[in-house]
Amino acid sequence: MKKGILVLIFILSFFSGKLLADGPVSWKMSIADKGNGEIELVANATVAPGWHLYDTQIPDGGPFPTSISIDEIKGAVAVGTFHAVNSKLHKDFDKVFEMEIGYFEKSATFVQKFKITDKSKFVLKGDIRAQACNDRECTPPIPIDFSFTSGSLPASVTVSTDAKEVQVTVSTDTIATVSTDSISQAQTTDSQNSDLWTPVIKELNEFGAKGSVSGRSLLYIFGAGFIGGLIALMTPCVWPMIPMTVSFFLKRNKKNRGKAIKDAIIYGLSIIVIYVLLGLLVTAIFGASALNDLSTSALFNLIFFGLLVFFAISFLGAFELVLPASWTNKIDSKADSTTGIISIFFMAFTLALVSFSCTGPIIGTLLVDAASSGDVIAPAIGMFAFAFALSIPFALFAIFPSLLESMPKSGGWLNSVKVVLGFLELALALKFLSVADLAYKWGILDREVFLVLWIIIFALLGLYLLGKLKFAHDSDLKYVSVPRLFMAIISLSFALYLVPGLWGAPLKSVSAFTPPLFTQDFNLYDGAVHAKFDDYEAGMEYAKMNNKPVMIDFSGFGCVNCRKMEASVWTDPRVKHSLENDYVLITLMVDDKEKLPEVIEVEENGKTTKLKTIGDKWSYLQRHKFGTNSQPYYVLLDNAGNPIGPSYAYDEDVEKYLNFLKIGVDNYKK
Known part of the structure; x- marks a missing residue:
């Protein structure tokens, strides 16, 4: 009974331990005295057998090099480069990257030299990032922090006496400190370019805004939760419980049918309360700020990917995911020993525990999707919708008991529902792996690879529904029922629908799930819109020289609605023509994990914020200049960085978007 739980704990431990710790590489940091006022930061890496660690010097387009980032340095200056010493460097031609790459096995030592200028004030803080690989996989370049003081x-x-005269050459990421609330001072001293970062929140509000993203997001979460609840009803753990529970209430109150109905309704409300509390618990554990980071965090997306694969394997019948029997027995005894509303509440709690093996994967998937939406109340909304759908039959059959006789009997079809859900869990898991892959630019799940996996998954699902694929726990399928036939047709048709995507077809209906078109190596489709610039200052300078207005597209690799807009709105010939001819399009990815040349400190809301990556920089620009932090977000600017129209969020109405673009062009000409 406890086997599934133990496996789940193992999976969680594996993913969190592997990613939160150093993984196959363990690090030890120290400071060594080199004499004459010089020290070395020494980073000793121990590499697990079968793994290798990359050198500090890797050509462009290759894997992630071992690198150092200095966040804070006082009483010292960096001298020379961060490099390996006393380590055996292997060099081989890598066929994947098509270049010669240096790497280390078993162990490696990296050093960065510093010249001490004030021993009493010495502070050194930063991190080292490295990517380790074996023949099958690579770890993400997770930062290994270090901190030293005097x-x-x-x-x-x-x-040394010549400390102030030393010639310093620094190739590491040293820190730039900004004392004002304008990041532009860290980027350029030109006053005109500095104005490009000046806040225009008031001016933008005067134009108003088009489209909306939050309302649709919560509506989507509610719909997903409700559908999840309906699916949970048709699982082997819940379906047989419906007539048993309703019959119990009716027999318990034979002479008072009104009370039986009342008890059944209270039972349904108790189910809602239990699951909503679960949703609120997720928010309480993660917190508001953490939920906003989940959609692009490689760590959480990889853990979610592992969980969904784990749930899928459970649904496919490899093992049964159940809670310890002692929990169920204890709650069941509470229901027997209490009376009134409390007794009914414990009965609902018993249902939640007993049905966990079937509802757990559905709830887990729903909570993952809700949490990664970034909205604080999304988990509670999703759980409310799930529980609402789950509770409907208990109240409905208590009011109309004659309907119980027409319920389909339990049988092999319930197990088939679980298997179908297992295939769908596998398909959804790839979405979370894709988000991490895009955010950190690993390139392991490009669009065509993603589509190939989906095509295989849905083709196998179609064959299963037709009885051509059978698992050990499946009942014999004597004939294919009409519902199974239609579901098989849908699954196989969907697999065929995805095939043109291998050659670049936009596949608008699934664009929110697939990686962007630019990740595809072989693309025959020319209807996609590509931004002319991915740098704010460079794009604004180009627009000024060519006397064109600018559209800023705040986007993200993990932004579902961004992909929808690009596939369903930007591919319209009229929109495409306007974006390519009337505007200079600048797309800024707020979840780009590529490191900035310099770490920048800015004052924001009374606190110091460090901007380490390109995504940090563009996210700060959106918050600081435009007063918002949701994507997709489109804003039209003149050459001085002032708005020339309303902002626009997620709304797939092509005519509204065309009007939005026309307003900007007209105002720019004026």
Whole structure:
């Protein structure tokens, strides 16, 4: 009974432990005295057998090099480059990257030299990022933080007399500090370019806004939760419970049918309360700010990917995911020993525990989707919708008990529902792996690879529904029923629908799930819109020289609605023509994990914020200049960085979008 839970704990431990720790590489940081006022930061890496660690110098387009980032440095200056010493460097031609790449096995030592200028004030903080690979997989370049102060220095360290005269050459990511609330001062000293970062929130509000994203997001979560609840009803753990529970209420109150109906309604409300509390618990654990980061965090998306694959394997019949029997027995005894509303509540709790093996994967998937939407109340909304759908039959059959006789009997079809859900879980899991892959630019799940996997999954699902694929726990299928036939037709047709996508077809109906078109290596489709610039200042300079207005597209690799807009709105010939001819299109990815040349500190809401990546920079631009932080977000600007029309969020109405673009062009000409 506990086997599924133990496996789940193992999976969670594996993913969180592997990603939160160093993985196959363990690090040890120290400070060494090199004499004459010089020290070295020494990073010793121990590499697990079968794995290798990349060198600090990797050509462009290759894997992630081992690198250092200095967040704070006082009382010292960096000298020279971050490099490997006393380590055996292997060099081979990599067929995947088509270049010669250096790497280390078993162990490696990296150093960065510093010249001490003030021993008493010495502070050194930062991180080292490295990517380790074996023959099958690679780890993400997760930062390994280090922090040293004057007390960490060896007692023998002295300050040389020529410390202030030393010529310093720094190739590492040193820090730039900005004392004002304008990041532009860290980027350029040109006053005109500095104005491009000036907030225009008030001016933008005067134009108003088009489209909406939050309302649709919560509506989507509610709909997904409700559908999930209906699906849960048709699982082997819940379906047989409906007539049993309703019959119990009717027999319990034979002489008072009104009370039986009342008890059944309270039972349904108790189910809603239990699952809504679960949704609120997710928000309480993660917190509002963490939920906003889930949609692009590689760590969480990889954990979610692992969980969904785990749930899929459970649904396909490899094992049964159940809670310990002692939990169920304890709650069941509480229901027997109490009376009134409390007794009914514990009965509902018992249902939640008993049905966990079937509802757990559905709830887990729903909570993952709701949490990664970034809205704080989304988990509670999703759980409310799920529980609402789950509770409807209990109240409905209590009011109309004659309907119980027409319920389909339990049988092999319930197991088929679980298997179908298993295939769908596998397909959905790839979405979360894709988000992490895009955010960190690993390139392991390009669009055509994603589509190939989906085509295979849905083709196999269609064959299963036709009885051509059978699992060990399946009942013999004597004939194909009409519902199974129609579901098989839908699944196989969907698989065929995806095939043209291998050659670049936009596949608008699934564009929110598939990776963007630009990740596809072989693309015959020329209807996609590509941004002319992915850098704000460079794009604004080009627009000024060519006397054109600008459209800023705040987007993200993990932004579902961004992909929908690009596939369903931007591919319209009229929209495409306007974006390519009337505007200079600048797309800024707020979840781009590529590191900035310099770490930048800005003052925001009374706190110091560090911008380490390109995505950090564009996210700050959106918050600071435009007062919003949701994607997709489109804003039209003149050459001075002032708005020339309303902002636009998620709305797939092509005519509204065309009007939005026309307003900007007309105002720019004026």
